[in-house]
Amino acid sequence: MIEFHSVTKRFPDGTIAVDDFSLVVPSHKTTVFVGTSGSGKTTLLRMINRMVDPTSGSIDIDGADIGTLEPVKLRRSIGYVMQNSGLLPHRKVVDNVATVPMLRGMPRKKAREQALALLDTVGLDRSLAERYPSQLSGGQQQRVGVARGLAVNPNILLMDEPFGAVDPIVRAELQQELLRLQRELGKTVVFVTHDIDEAFLLGDQVVILRTGGKVAQVGSPAQILANPIDDFVSTFVGAERGKRSLHVENHGNGNIVVDETGRLAGVLVASQSTAATASGSESRAGPRGPGASVQGGDSR
Amino acid sequence: MTFLTETLAWLLDPAHWVGAGGIPTRLAQHLLFTLVTLVVAAVIAVPIGFLIGHTGRGRGLAVAISGAFRAIPTLGLLTLVALWVGIGLNAPYVALTVLAIPPILAGAYTGFEAIDRKIIDAARAVGMSEMQIVLKVELPLGLPLLIGGLRSATLQVVATATLAAYIADFGLGRYLFEGLRIRDYGEMLGGSILVILLAIVLEGLFALAQKLVVPRGVTAGRPTDIPGGSSRSRPVMELTIEEGNSHVRNE
Numbered sequence: 001m002i003e004f005h006s007v008t009k010r011f012p013d014g015t016i017a018v019d020d021f022s023l024v025v026p027s028h029k030t031t032v033f034v035g036t037s038g039s040g041k042t043t044l045l046r047m048i049n050r051m052v053d054p055t056s057g058s059i060d061i062d063g064a065d066i067g068t069l070e071p072v073k074l075r076r077s078i079g080y081v082m083q084n085s086g087l088l089p090h091r092k093v094v095d096n097v098a099t100v101p102m103l104r105g106m107p108r109k110k111a112r113e114q115a116l117a118l119l120d121t122v123g124l125d126r127s128l129a130e131r132y133p134s135q136l137s138g139g140q141q142q143r144v145g146v147a148r149g150l151a152v153n154p155n156i157l158l159m160d161e162p163f164g165a166v167d168p169i170v171r172a173e174l175q176q177e178l179l180r181l182q183r184e185l186g187k188t189v190v191f192v193t194h195d196i197d198e199a200f201l202l203g204d205q206v207v208i209l210r211t212g213g214k215v216a217q218v219g220s221p222a223q224i225l226a227n228p229i230d231d232f233v234s235t236f237v238g239a240e241r242g243k244r245s246l247h248v249e250n251h252g253n254g255n256i257v258v259d260e261t262g263r264l265a266g267v268l269v270a271s272q273s274t275a276a277t278a279s280g281s282e283s284r285a286g287p288r289g290p291g292a293s294v295q296g297g298d299s300r
Numbered sequence: 301m302t303f304l305t306e307t308l309a310w311l312l313d314p315a316h317w318v319g320a321g322g323i324p325t326r327l328a329q330h331l332l333f334t335l336v337t338l339v340v341a342a343v344i345a346v347p348i349g350f351l352i353g354h355t356g357r358g359r360g361l362a363v364a365i366s367g368a369f370r371a372i373p374t375l376g377l378l379t380l381v382a383l384w385v386g387i388g389l390n391a392p393y394v395a396l397t398v399l400a401i402p403p404i405l406a407g408a409y410t411g412f413e414a415i416d417r418k419i420i421d422a423a424r425a426v427g428m429s430e431m432q433i434v435l436k437v438e439l440p441l442g443l444p445l446l447i448g449g450l451r452s453a454t455l456q457v458v459a460t461a462t463l464a465a466y467i468a469d470f471g472l473g474r475y476l477f478e479g480l481r482i483r484d485y486g487e488m489l490g491g492s493i494l495v496i497l498l499a500i501v502l503e504g505l506f507a508l509a510q511k512l513v514v515p516r517g518v519t520a521g522r523p524t525d526i527p528g529g530s531s532r533s534r535p536v537m538e539l540t541i542e543e544g545n546s547h548v549r550n551e
Contacts, residue, residue, distance in 0.1 A: 051425055076427030086422025090440050090515030100426050132517030148426065 001027045002048060002156065002188065007057035009043055009213070017043040018054070018213030025205070027155070030182060030189040032203035034196055034236075040213025041192045045158050048190060049078045061156070076104055079149030079157040079187070083164045085141040087133040087148070093119070094129035097147045104152060111151075118147040123177055139170035143177070150185070159191045163198070175201055196237050200225070208233055306486030307493065316490075321474070323494065330471040330498065333464060334457050337393060341400035341453060346446070349408020353442065354434055359409065366402035374399050374460050382467045392464035399460055400453040407449015411442025443513045451506035458499045462491075472498070 002025035009018040017040040025031045033041035046052040047059055050071040059066050066074055087096045097115035102108060116126055122143040133141055142162055149157055159178075163171045175198065182189060182202075193199055199206050200221040208216040208224065210232060217229045225244070228234035238244045245260040248268055255268035310316060317323050352358045374395050382391035415438060423437045424430075462473030475491025478484070 046425075049425060051421075072427055072429050074427075075425060080422070080425045082418070082422055082425065084418055086418055086425070088419065088423065088437060088517075090517045092517065103427055103432065134517060 001025065001060075001062055002190070003060040004044070004047075005058045005060070007044075007047065007054045007059060009040070009047070009052060010055045016212050018047075021057070021213055021215065023207060023215070023218065025188065025190060027188045028186040029204040030191055030202050031205045031207065032191045032193060032199040033207050033209060034193055034199035034203075035209030035216075036194060036211065038211050039209035041194075041209050042160055043213065044209075045160055045190055045192045048156070048158055049075045049080060051075075076100055076152060077154055077156075079152070079154040081142075081145045081149040081157065081159045081162045083161045085133065085138075085145040087141060087144055089133055091132075092129065093124075093131055093133065093136070093144050096133065096144060097151050099148065100152050115147070115151065118150055119144075121150065121181070122147045137170075138166045139174060142166060142174055146178075146181070150187075155188055157187045157189045159189060161192055161194070164193070164195075171198075178202060200237075208236055303485055303489055306484075307489040310484075310486040310490040311493070326470075326472050326474060327494065327498065330458070330461055330473075330495070333389075333392070333396075333461050333471055334454065334502075337396045337400055337457050337461070338404075338450065338454060340393070341397045342404055342450065344397070345401045345404040346408050349405045349446075349449075350412060350434060350438070352405075353409035353412025354430070354438060356413070359413075362405060362409065366405055369398055369402050372398060375463060375466070378463055378466065387467050389464065389468050389470060391467055392461070392470075395463070396457050396460060400457050403452040403456070404446075404449045407446045407452070408442070411445030411449075412438045414445060415441045440515050441518070444510055447506060447510045447513055451503065451510060454502050454506060455499055458502060459495065462495055 004021050004023045004025075007018055007021045008016070010016050019040075021040075021044065033044055035041045043052055047054055048061075048066070050066060050069070053067070087093075088099070091099070094112050094115045097118055098106075098108070098111035101111040101114065106114075116129055119126055119129060124140060124143050124147070128136065128140065133144065136144065145162065149159070163174050166174065178189075179202065189202075191199075191202055193202075203221060205218065206221055206224055207218050210216045216236070217224055217233045219227075224233065225237060228237060246257050246265055249256050249258050257265045257268050259265045311323075319325070348362070352362050377398060378391055378395040381394045385391055385394075419441070420433060420437060423433050428436065461471055462476055464470050465473030465477050472491050472495050475487050475494070479486075479488030479491060
C-alpha cells in the first residue's frame with residue numbers, strides 16, 4: 001500500500017506541480033493517474049521511487065516513510081517502466097533485463113537465466129535476447145521495458161506512459177498483455193497516462209488530476225462515469241458527448257445501443273456477472289464485447 | 301628539386317639511422333614524449349570533463365578556461381616555464397600538457413552531454429548509483445567522443461612536440477632546429493616529413509579506435525536502406541531534435 005500524505009511539490013522556478021495531494025494506493029490493484037500535461041501525474045509517480053522528492057508532505061510504502069530510505073536501494077526494489085523503454089542502447093536485451101538483479105548482487109549467469117524466463121512472461125521470443133534494443137520494434141522494446149521492471153520481482157510497478165509512443169494497434173495489444181500479466185502477478189501498479197480510455201481500461205482505481213496536481217475525482221471507472229463530480233470531470237471523460245453518450249433503440253427482437261453520433265455502439269444483452277461498467281474488455285473486432293453488456297466507448 | 305633530393309639523400313643516409321642522434325632513437329623519444337604528455341593531460345582533463353558532463357555544471361567555466369588555454373602561444377609558454385624551471389624536458393612537458401588539456405576536456409564532457417537524457421534518467425530510475433551511471437552508461441556511450449578529443453590532442457602534441465628540441469636535445473624537432481642552425485634544408489625537411497608521417501600514423505590509429513569503441517548496440521539495427529551511409533561513426537543514439545541536442549557544441 002502506498003500512501004500520499006498532503007504531498008506538495010514546488011519546483012525551484014515556482015511552478016506548483018502537485019498541491020496538497022493525499023491518496024491511498026491499494027496493494028495488488030492498478031491505480032491510474034490520468035490528466036493533461038501539467039497535471040503533475042508524472043511528478044506524483046516519480047515521487048514514489050524518490051526520483052523527485054516532495055517539498056512538503058510524506059509518502060509511505062507499507063507504513064514506512066520513504067523519505068527515510070536510501071533512494072538507490074528504494075529504486076532497486078520498485079519496477080519502473082517508462083515511455084520509449086529507456087533501455088540501455090549498448091547492452092543486449094537479456095543484459096538490460098538482468099541489469100537490476102545484478103546491481104543487487106545476483107550472479108550474472110543466474111540473472112541472465114531469470115531474464116530469459118521473464119522474456120517468456122512478457123510474451124517475447126527468446127531469440128530476441130541476444131539482440132540490441134535498437135534492433136527491436138517499439139512494441140518489443142516496451143515489452144523488454146516491462147520485463148526489466150519485473151526483474152527484481154517488485155511489489156510495486158511504476159509505469160510512466162509506457163504505451164504512449166507505440167501505434168494504436170500495438171498499444172491495444174500491450175494493454176491486453178498488461179491486463180493478463182496483472183491477473184497473473186497481482187502487482188501494485190501505478191500507471192500514468194493522458195488517455196482516459198486507457199485509464200478506464202486498465203485502472204481499478206482511477207485518479208483524475210487537474211492542472212497543478214489537484215485531484216478532481218478518485219474512483220473506479222464505473223463510479224466516475226456514473227457520477228462525474230463536476231463539469232471538468234465530465235468533459236475529461238467525455239461523458240456528455242459522442243462515444244460515451246449512449247441510448248437504446250429497439251429494433252424488433254433486439255435492443256441496439258447507439259451513440260450520440262448515431263453510430264452503432266453495440267447490442268444490449270442480459271447482464272452476465274459483471275455490471276455494465278463501460279470499462280470492461282473491449283473488442284475491436286465486433287460490436288459485441290465479451291463480459292461487458294454494453295460496449296461503451298471505443299479506445300480511439 | 302634540390303631540396304627534395306637533399307631530403308631524400310638525408311633520409312636514406314644509413315648514418316642517420318643509428319646512434320643516439322639517429323632517427324629511430326629520436327622517433328622513439330618523440331613518441332614517448334607525446335604519450336607521457338597525453339597521459340598527464342588525460343589524467344587531469346578526463347575526470348574534470350566527466351564531472352562536468354555528468355552534473356551538467358561548470359560547463360561555462362570549462363569552456364572559458366579551455367578557450368584561454370588555447371589562446372596561450374605554446375612557444376611563449378615554453379620559454380616562460382623554461383625560465384622558471386630551467387633547461388630540460390620539464391618545460392616542454394608543462395607547455396604541451398597545457399596544449400593537450402582543452403581538446404581532451406571537451407571530448408570528455410561533450411561525450412557525456414550527447415547521451416540522450418532519457419537513457420540516463422532511466423538508469424537512475426531503475427536504481428543505478430551515480431558512479432554506476434558514469435561507469436556503466438555514460439562512459440561506454442561517451443567513449444567515441446572522448447577518443448575524438450584524445451585524437452585531436454595527439455595531433456597537436458605530435459606536431460608541437462618539435463618545440464621540445466628548442467630547449468632540450470630531444471625528439472624529431474632536433475632535426476629542424478639543427479638544420480636551421482647549419483642551414484641544412486634537407487635535414488629540416490626530412491625531420492618535418494618524419495613528424496608528418498608520425499602524425500598521420502597516429503591519426504589513423506585513433507580513427508580506427510574511435511570506430512571500434514562505438515558500442516555495437518548503438519550501430520546495430522540502424523536502417524540499412526541508406527546506401528553508403530555508414531552509421532558506424534555515429535557515436536550516440538537518439539539525439540532528439542526537440543531537445544536541441546547537438547554533440548558538437550563548442551568545438
